[in-house]
Amino acid sequence: xxxxxxxxxxxxxxxxxxxxxxxxxxxxxxxxxxxxxxxxxxxxxxxxxxxxxxxxxxxxxxxxxxxxxxxxxxxxxxxxxxxxxxxxxxxxxxxxxxxxxxxxxxxxxxxxxxxxxxxxxxxxxxxxxxxxxxxxxxxxxxxxxxxxxxxxxxxxxxxxxxxxxxxxxxxxxxxxxxxxxxxxxxxxxxxxxxxxxxxxxxxxxxxxxxx
Amino acid sequence: xxxxxxxxxxxxxxxxxxxxxxxxxxxxxxxxxxxxxxxxxxxxxxxxxxxxxxxxxxxxxxxxxxxxxxxxxxxxxxxxxxxxxxxxxxxxxxxxxxxxxxxxxxxxxxxxxxxxxxxxxxxxxxxxxxxxxxxxxxxxxxxxxxxxxxxxxxxxxxxxxxxxxxxxxxxxxxxxxxxxxxxxxxxxxxxxxxxxxxxxxxxxxxxxxxx
DNA sequence: GCGTGTGAACTCATTCACAGCT
DNA sequence: AGCTGTGAATGAGTTCACACGC
Numbered sequence: 001x002x003x004x005x006x007x008x009x010x011x012x013x014x015x016x017x018x019x020x021x022x023x024x025x026x027x028x029x030x031x032x033x034x035x036x037x038x039x040x041x042x043x044x045x046x047x048x049x050x051x052x053x054x055x056x057x058x059x060x061x062x063x064x065x066x067x068x069x070x071x072x073x074x075x076x077x078x079x080x081x082x083x084x085x086x087x088x089x090x091x092x093x094x095x096x097x098x099x100x101x102x103x104x105x106x107x108x109x110x111x112x113x114x115x116x117x118x119x120x121x122x123x124x125x126x127x128x129x130x131x132x133x134x135x136x137x138x139x140x141x142x143x144x145x146x147x148x149x150x151x152x153x154x155x156x157x158x159x160x161x162x163x164x165x166x167x168x169x170x171x172x173x174x175x176x177x178x179x180x181x182x183x184x185x186x187x188x189x190x191x192x193x194x195x196x197x198x199x200x201x202x203x204x205x206x207x208x209x210x211x
Numbered sequence: 212x213x214x215x216x217x218x219x220x221x222x223x224x225x226x227x228x229x230x231x232x233x234x235x236x237x238x239x240x241x242x243x244x245x246x247x248x249x250x251x252x253x254x255x256x257x258x259x260x261x262x263x264x265x266x267x268x269x270x271x272x273x274x275x276x277x278x279x280x281x282x283x284x285x286x287x288x289x290x291x292x293x294x295x296x297x298x299x300x301x302x303x304x305x306x307x308x309x310x311x312x313x314x315x316x317x318x319x320x321x322x323x324x325x326x327x328x329x330x331x332x333x334x335x336x337x338x339x340x341x342x343x344x345x346x347x348x349x350x351x352x353x354x355x356x357x358x359x360x361x362x363x364x365x366x367x368x369x370x371x372x373x374x375x376x377x378x379x380x381x382x383x384x385x386x387x388x389x390x391x392x393x394x395x396x397x398x399x400x401x402x403x404x405x406x407x408x409x410x411x412x413x414x415x416x417x418x419x420x421x422x
Numbered sequence: 423g424c425g426t427g428t429g430a431a432c433t434c435a436t437t438c439a440c441a442g443c444t
Numbered sequence: 445a446g447c448t449g450t451g452a453a454t455g456a457g458t459t460c461a462c463a464c465g466c
Contacts, residue, residue, distance in 0.1 A: 061427090196318075
């Protein structure tokens with residue numbers, strides 16, 4: 001879109017901006033300064049101005065940023081502007097079930113359209129209006145339902161195999177909840193969410209009492 | 212422990228090292244080179260050597276790193292060496308229930324000892340052997356059960372209040388699953404896990420077709 | 423006066439490249 | 445020959461600080 005080359009770190013802050021701007025808009029705030037956002041988000045004001053500058057010039061000197069306009073811009077950048085992303089979930093265990101029920105996804109335009117599991121007793125059943133299908137049906141259903149993002153919520157041992165199947169089915173992005181690295185073709189975007197890692201991270205800081 | 216000053220990024224890779232070394236040890240591999248780890252983990256070999264060097268010199272020229280020894284060192288650094296961390300969960304909704312059932316935590320020595328919810332119908336019930344308590348009991352039970360880490364899995368609106376209660380109860384670390392920033396005294400370590408953010412991140416890359 | 427947008431300075435992290443050990 | 449450990453070089457990301465606009 002804008003060809004400056006945007007730092008990874010900026011991209012990871014985009015969601016926070018978008019959410020905060022939505023909140024401000026809902027509360028009738030029409031304009032916010034970088035230092036106002038700074039307080040609310042915990043990033044420095046300079047960083048916020050820098051981040052926004054990658055995408056254009058939206059601010060008004062002496063006033064700040066127009067909330068609604070900036071929110072729309074953020075939505076567009078994030079690909080959330082009146083777009084719907086179809087999502088497939090693989091692995092309907094504890095975590096998978098929680099993800100199926102999670103309302104936050106729909107709100108942002110992410111719809112889990114199918115769920116897959118290897119357990120024959122689960123296949124055919126429905127959970128939260130989503131029918132659970134056999135892993136064998138991944139390729140056909142991903143295409144048929146125009147799924148672009150896959151969520152892997154299976155045990156570590158199965159994660160790579162599931163990633164392979166998803167890759168071959170034409171998926172474009174994967175969120176992997178299994179605590180192992182998965183190898184996929186580089187055209188596919190992978191994000192890794194590791195719950196134990198976060199706990200270990202905290203335990204590191206608690207164990208080594210450094211300020 | 213070692214006073215070099217360790218980069219944040221290195222710390223975030225520690226869990227991955229620990230897990231991989233556990234895996235290697237289980238499979239009878241006694242020694243591994245930085246390039247061997249590089250292949251398995253997707254970090255560069257130079258980066259791995261640099262990371263390890265912050266904690267001392269474990270490698271053997273011409274051979275690599277001794278798996279078991281290095282694993283022990285990582286465990287110690289991460290605070291996982293025969294230590295047990297007691298954890299409290301606040302919010303037993305879909306996500307909270309999944310976290311209660313998640314086996315990965317126990318394996319790493321993190322034990323969810325209590326769960327709290329605001330819903331009177333849930334209070335008093337047990338889920339996975341954990342009794343669900345009223346939020347009012349947080350201060351007393353956190354102390355009594357020697358809890359050091361709290362997990363916030365409540366709706367956004369309630370997150371800050373829960374964070375306040377946890378802070379005042381003497382908790383030392385918090386994992387926050389609510390998609391809002393929480394303010395706590397700086398002595399408390401906070402990690403934020405935002406599921407929608409990860410999806411939005413993927414959608415950004417899919418929306419803006421850049422290589 | 424207030425607040426943006428951005429060069430320039432700086433800090434943090436990664437990668438290079440190689441001397442030195444086994 | 446193979447691989448570590450680390451100075452030095454490079455690159456990425458953040459912060460400073462200030463000219464300019466409202």
